[in-house]
Amino acid sequence: MDIFWLAYTAFVLWMCMDCINRKEHFIWVIIILVLIPVGPFAYFFAVKNRTPSGSGPTLKPIQMFSSGPAREIETEETLQLKELISKFHKAYHYEKLGQIYLEQKKYEAAVTQFENAVKKDPELTEARYGLAKSLHGMGQPAEAAKILEELVKIDKKYDYGNAIFGLAECYRLSGQEDKALEAYEAVINSFHFFKAYYHYARLLDKKGQKKEAIDCMKSIIGSSKDLPEYKLEKERHWIEEAYKYLRKNGIELA
Secondary structure, three states: OHHHHHHHHHHHHHHHHHHHHHOOOOHHHHHHHHOOOHHHHHHHHHOHHHOOOOOOOOOOOOOOOOOOOOOOOOOHHHHHHHHHHHHHOOHHHHHHHHHHHHHOOOHHHHHHHHHHHHHHOOOOHHHHHHHHHHHHHOOOHHHHHHHHHHHHHHOOOHHHHHHHHHHHHHHHHOOOHHHHHHHHHHHHHHOOOHHHHHHHHHHHHHOOOHHHHHHHHHHHHHHHOOOOHHHHHHHHHHHHHHHHHHHHOOOOOO
């Protein structure tokens, strides 16, 4: 019996690590740990065992506004996904192949896969999000904004606020400044993204609302004083930019 529980514990830890590495929704960790002994087996058959390569490489998260040359890489996983697509034409396989192309910055190829995924399953939000990222990577922020508009209608907090933040960025980059202001305001009312505060302030300044812009920049500086070190390092660039803006406008902060 001790051997059984030892093996079961090892299996539970394996499923938890797999869930974390894949960046699946945190609810799966709760299911694995709480629903004993069904939870880890449910995860194995519902999530881990659904991928074509079983224990294949995990996709890394994609930054919304990444740039750089595409890397022409064909892997065992992409070949297996293409084979599965040719046999079953499932939205899930199109979406996973699109994610790989997105990671490789092969944006046009990614767009094709994500569009196919959305056609097969209009409710597959991961495919919509990937499509928006790919369109942005191709230099089409206005088109990406259209996709993100629909996505945030479904879930305003999708990807922990990064979707609506991406929408604000796409509006700004495509010259839709009034919409950008509205979207940035929605972001800063719910999430603490210093980059959103900064660009919101710059748009206010551009609209002639200097006082409001200055107050927003001051809020970045004020909020930064309570940040833990890891978060401070992540936001340092936007904190420094806020200081520069304030100094340029004759305001020196201690």
